[in-house]
Amino acid sequence: MNKSEILPPNFHEQMTKEEMTSWILGIEPAATTDDTGEWLVVQVPVAQWKNLATQLRKGPPALDFLYCITAVDWKTHLSMVYHLRSSRTDETLVVKVQLDREKPQIETVCDIWRTAEFHEREAFEMFGIIFLNHPDLRKLILPDDFNGYPMRKDFEDPVNMIKL
Amino acid sequence: MEVNQPVKDLKSTFPGQVIDMPGGGVVAAGFQDLVNWARSNSLWPLTFATSCCGIEMMSTAAAKYDFARFGFEVARATPRQADVIIIAGTIVNKMAPVLKRLYDQMADPKYVIAMGACAISGGPFFYNTYSVVKGADHIIPVDVYIPGCPPRPEALLHALLTLQEKIKSGQTREQIRNSSTQLP
Amino acid sequence: MYAETQIISTSENNPQLSEGQLVINVGPQHPATHGVLHLVITLEGETIVKIEPHLGYIHRSIEKMSESLSYRQFIYVTSRMDYLSAHINNLGCALCVEKGMQIEVPARAQAIRIIMSELTRIASHELWIGAMAMDLGAMTPFFYTFRERETINDIMEQTCGARLTMNYMVPGGVMYDLHPEFVTRVRAFITQFKDKVTELEDLVTNNIIFRNRTEGIGILSKEDAISFGCTGPVARASGVDGDIRKRFPYTGYEQLDFEQCLHQAGDSFARYIVRIREMYQSIRIIEQLIDQIPEGDFQAKTKAVIKLPKGEFYTRVETARGELGVYIISEGGTTPYRIKYRSPGFSNLSALDHMARGSKIGDLMATMGTLDLVIPDIDR
Numbered sequence: 096m097n098k099s100e101i102l103p104p105n106f107h108e109q110m111t112k113e114e115m116t117s118w119i120l121g122i123e124p125a126a127t128t129d130d131t132g133e134w135l136v137v138q139v140p141v142a143q144w145k146n147l148a149t150q151l152r153k154g155p156p157a158l159d160f161l162y163c164i165t166a167v168d169w170k171t172h173l174s175m176v177y178h179l180r181s182s183r184t185d186e187t188l189v190v191k192v193q194l195d196r197e198k199p200q201i202e203t204v205c206d207i208w209r210t211a212e213f214h215e216r217e218a219f220e221m222f223g224i225i226f227l228n229h230p231d232l233r234k235l236i237l238p239d240d241f242n243g244y245p246m247r248k249d250f251e252d253p254v255n256m257i258k259l
Numbered sequence: 260m261e262v263n264q265p266v267k268d269l270k271s272t273f274p275g276q277v278i279d280m281p282g283g284g285v286v287a288a289g290f291q292d293l294v295n296w297a298r299s300n301s302l303w304p305l306t307f308a309t310s311c312c313g314i315e316m317m318s319t320a321a322a323k324y325d326f327a328r329f330g331f332e333v334a335r336a337t338p339r340q341a342d343v344i345i346i347a348g349t350i351v352n353k354m355a356p357v358l359k360r361l362y363d364q365m366a367d368p369k370y371v372i373a374m375g376a377c378a379i380s381g382g383p384f385f386y387n388t389y390s391v392v393k394g395a396d397h398i399i400p401v402d403v404y405i406p407g408c409p410p411r412p413e414a415l416l417h418a419l420l421t422l423q424e425k426i427k428s429g430q431t432r433e434q435i436r437n438s439s440t441q442l443p
Numbered sequence: 444m445y446a447e448t449q450i451i452s453t454s455e456n457n458p459q460l461s462e463g464q465l466v467i468n469v470g471p472q473h474p475a476t477h478g479v480l481h482l483v484i485t486l487e488g489e490t491i492v493k494i495e496p497h498l499g500y501i502h503r504s505i506e507k508m509s510e511s512l513s514y515r516q517f518i519y520v521t522s523r524m525d526y527l528s529a530h531i532n533n534l535g536c537a538l539c540v541e542k543g544m545q546i547e548v549p550a551r552a553q554a555i556r557i558i559m560s561e562l563t564r565i566a567s568h569e570l571w572i573g574a575m576a577m578d579l580g581a582m583t584p585f586f587y588t589f590r591e592r593e594t595i596n597d598i599m600e601q602t603c604g605a606r607l608t609m610n611y612m613v614p615g616g617v618m619y620d621l622h623p624e625f626v627t628r629v630r631a632f633i634t635q636f637k638d639k640v641t642e643l644e645d646l647v648t649n650n651i652i653f654r655n656r657t658e659g660i661g662i663l664s665k666e667d668a669i670s671f672g673c674t675g676p677v678a679r680a681s682g683v684d685g686d687i688r689k690r691f692p693y694t695g696y697e698q699l700d701f702e703q704c705l706h707q708a709g710d711s712f713a714r715y716i717v718r719i720r721e722m723y724q725s726i727r728i729i730e731q732l733i734d735q736i737p738e739g740d741f742q743a744k745t746k747a748v749i750k751l752p753k754g755e756f757y758t759r760v761e762t763a764r765g766e767l768g769v770y771i772i773s774e775g776g777t778t779p780y781r782i783k784y785r786s787p788g789f790s791n792l793s794a795l796d797h798m799a800r801g802s803k804i805g806d807l808m809a810t811m812g813t814l815d816l817v818i819p820d821i822d823r
Contacts, residue, residue, distance in 0.1 A: 307472055311608060351501060
């Protein structure tokens with residue numbers, strides 16, 4: 096059975112990739128988009144992330160389901176990857192934000208999507224990324240007296256690990 | 260004990276002798292043997308399962324591979340009332356003080372069974388992990404080890420019977436310590 | 444270890460609490476926490492004011508470890524992550540590698556994968572009913588549900604070789620072909636299941652104590668479910684229709700006829716009913732496939748050493764708990780550069796504080812039980 100039989104009747108059609116690209120560049124001219132992969136990927140500078148996130152949630156795309164927050168260590172810089180989806184139209188967007196390695200800071204999105212509370216705490220303890228204005232930023236999974244940021248590529252633990 | 264030898268047959272399980280006398284019988288047994296026999300047939304486990312091996316322990320408690328027929332019926336939730344702790348699952352650095360505290364809260368005589376590869380030596384998480392304790396015997400002394408990932412319920416039953424054998428023959432750490440006349 | 448909270452604190456020795464409040468621990472060793480979950484609960488009398496989950500008691504650093512394992516090896520570590528849906532976890536990883544390598548999976552392997560996934564889903568829900576009833580105080584359903592679970596485990600063991608962590612999915616298909624007796628045994632299981640699950644329903648669903656303890660408890664509205672990122676039966680019981688098998692079908696689900704089980708109430712009883720109905724739908728799926736498994740290869744030919752091209756790949760599957768996402772970032776080598784597992788329990792747990800505030804501590808066990816948390820899945 097195809098998708099149109101399962102979806103409710105008041106479902107509006109999703110924006111095409113071109114419509115989404117032009118809408119995003121209208122809001123945030125500093126962003127760059129890339130639609131070669133499966134989903135549209137948007138790169139945004141750190142300072143404009145919160146504004147774009149609010150618009151993505153409240154504006155026409157209505158991307159209300161943040162389903163994956165990933166932090167990646169690219170050896171020269173860190174980056175955050177946000178996977179967003181709309182619960183009504185199933186359109187998906189991937190937003191990447193590049194962060195400075197020495198002092199990684201980014202605005203939190205807990206007030207927009209509440210699932211970010213736990214995910215950002217985990218990114219903080221594993222990579223050392225500070226989320227500004229997070230209600231409760233402390234360690235979640237690691238023991239309280241753990242030193243270092245284990246998922247970074249330069250984390251060394253001579254007792255337990257072979258150097259990766 | 261040899262793996263392919265059968266478990267002791269029923270006739271010789273009870274460590275005593277019945278002496279027939281007019282008006283009834285008298286049972287004569289060595290006191291320590293009698294105490295060991297009673298202890299081994301009524302070991303109460305603590306419900307302690309951290310990960311996948313816990314499901315096999317629950318399967319062993321269920322109706323198909325029942326461990327209640329060996330005396331392990333009453334699984335207590337509090338360590339103060341338990342005799343044996345079956346460490347089913349991986350122990351990580353954050354859980355290690357909790358395990359030690361549980362072990363300390365148990366009353367003597369207490370026994371420990373390390374179930375599964377993770378509790379023996381860290382298992383599949385041995386290499387390149389920063390948070391796994393490579394074996395539960397770094398934390399508490401272990402009496403019986405069960406290999407497997409996860410071990411089958413029959414393997415757990417075999418380990419429980421081995422523990423019973425160990426108690427009856429006086430080989431557990433505490434019994435050796437209590438029975439020797441020299442200071443350790 | 445307890446640097447942030449005290450083990451027990453009252454308003455006399457802790458200035459942050461107001462008059463009459465008490466902080467207690469539930470776990471990490473507790474018969475009802477389904478693994479090692481440590482909840483620090485602030486109570487006012489018997490009413491819950493705040494719940495703070497403390498995780499990490501089974502954090503085995505699987506994401507870091509996977510960066511040093513090859514693409515054929517890392518799949519089997521994930522079956523230890525959510526061990527009750529081990530096949531489905533392995534399937535998600537295998538699908539992600541196949542997406543990167545652009546491998547075409549033969550039809551026989553797809554059918555076998557679906558049947559194994561649905562059997563795993565039934566086994567997981569059965570164990571969940573047993574454990575949940577035991578949390579609420581009923582011992583009997585535990586033994587009844589393990590009877591069905593043991594039948595499924597025996598069927599799996601004959602084909603896959605193991606009962607719980609069966610390492611059966613490989614990129615390209617499945618590892619071995621089905622045992623000759625598989626089809627007969629599954630047909631016998633279907634008949635047995637339909638008989639026995641009505642018995643279980645009489646025992647639990649229509650039980651007045653169970654209904655009083657779960658109806659109206661732990662309500663989660665639809666907007667909150669979406670905002671907290673809940674997926675799976677937790678979200679479907681609040682009316683969110685996001686079943687991955689319907690919305691983003693994979694490995695052949697688009698050709699099958701089954702329904703998504705939705706409910707609008709959002710309370711604990713709704714979550715229970717959704718899972719019971721899902722078991723019936725899984726049986727329906729298996730019945731459609733078991734007589735028509737296509738002939739052919741059970742594994743596509745792949746190179747011995749797999750190297751993914753440079754790029755990023757995300758796949759999602761529907762486990763018994765919700766959406767598992769596998770996100771692989773590859774730099775072209777034989778080991779992944781970064782793997783992220785989007786685990787369903789992590790987001791479902793973040794809704795617990797919101798759901799349980801204002802209820803009594805006895806209701807907390809009903810709410811937490813219906814979330815179906817498997818803690819190694821959360822801690823990874």
